[in-house]
Amino acid sequence: MAGFAMMLYGLLVVVAVGLAWMTARRRGPVRVGAAAALTMQAARRRAIVAIGFALVLLLAGFVVSLAVPGWLGLAAAIAPAVAGAGGLLLYAATPPPQDRETHARFSASLDRRGPWTIAPRGGLTSLGVVLVLLLGVLIFTGATSDVDDRGLYRAITFATSTHSSTATPYPGWFYAVPLMGATALLVIAAWIALRRIATTASLTGEGLQDMDRLWRVRSAQIIVGIAFATVSLQIGGVAVFAGTTMRNAQFHPGVPVAWDVLATLLLILGIVATVVSIASLTLATLRTFTLPGQLSHAHDSEMGGSVQPPAVGGRA
């Protein structure tokens, strides 16, 4: 029942973000040239397939976790990071479209492209913040964890001179270490996907520099959005489990009230992070669907940073 309610809340977040998006972006169709359209459509297809694959992997992780109780929920814990990494690696592995038309002229920018030059600064900063937050939460829960009856660091114990209480499952080292490894895999996958966007050959034909930069910037936003959503979901899961288990363990007198406050804060952090994760993934998905339709409305700042073409001699 709780799972159904959570799915319903998640769906509400998706609908709310979708409505907000549609309200904020009432824009007409844009005509795109054949060469640009091919690249735009391929970029959109790649991103949609990557997100779909990631969602399938996430679902598979939860199913495996239910099917194999002996793994003590480890599959579900690392499912978001593995799913996100899988989706991003699939994105990177999908080859870009081949332009089969013959061209008389080919142009190239003289600005070096790399993962850091195309990725949105704000998105990267947000991703860095949630990564540090996740690491902090994992180190804290690992350091405060205790062994359960199997000797695994997945419990929390509160002991006073007269009472002692233990509760599981707590995201101690048993979950934290694989989670850190899976998160490292996710970061590497995001970097590989951004590198793929940066190293893809530019659009052929003249006057397409802005469109070329635009598809890269939009695609990088989607990639960073997927990574951000994944890390946020991990924070949400870890914080909710930590807060709930902490609360369950402190049922005897003598335990400092600070633990109760901390448990509440972790629960709030978990819920907020989960909502942010769903919203971020919804935004990334919406961006993929509108990729070809945003060309004429792109803000100048998204397309700057290239050496401008000179007026003489067909050079730039």
Next chain:
Amino acid sequence: MITIETSSPVPPFEQVRSQLADLIRSGQLGGGHRLPSIRQLAGDLRIAPGTVVRAYSALESDGLIEMSKTAGTRVRDGHRLDDDLQRAAAQFITAARRHGDITLSDALGAVRAAWDHSIVTARAATNR
């Protein structure tokens, strides 16, 4: 931006080399500017990486760029042409354009002829 024309009789290597050299000398690519990687430029221009390597090596031999495995390929300082010279070139182009459909090749031909004439004049003055 640089552009190569597939139908041009000038080999792609020379098209890349000459355009980059012109951009460096005109100051549009300043000292320290990091040029794209060989793979990126070759991919964008749909030419073999070896062609870009050849162009970059020629520019390095001319002292216009420096190639490093750690810092990448960068434009070297001190190769921007004098401001007076660039102003004179701009004035020449303005004057050339007043003559209707004059091409870049025609304009360069006029410069070449004037250059040769100046050398002959200078030699004659020295011999006198």
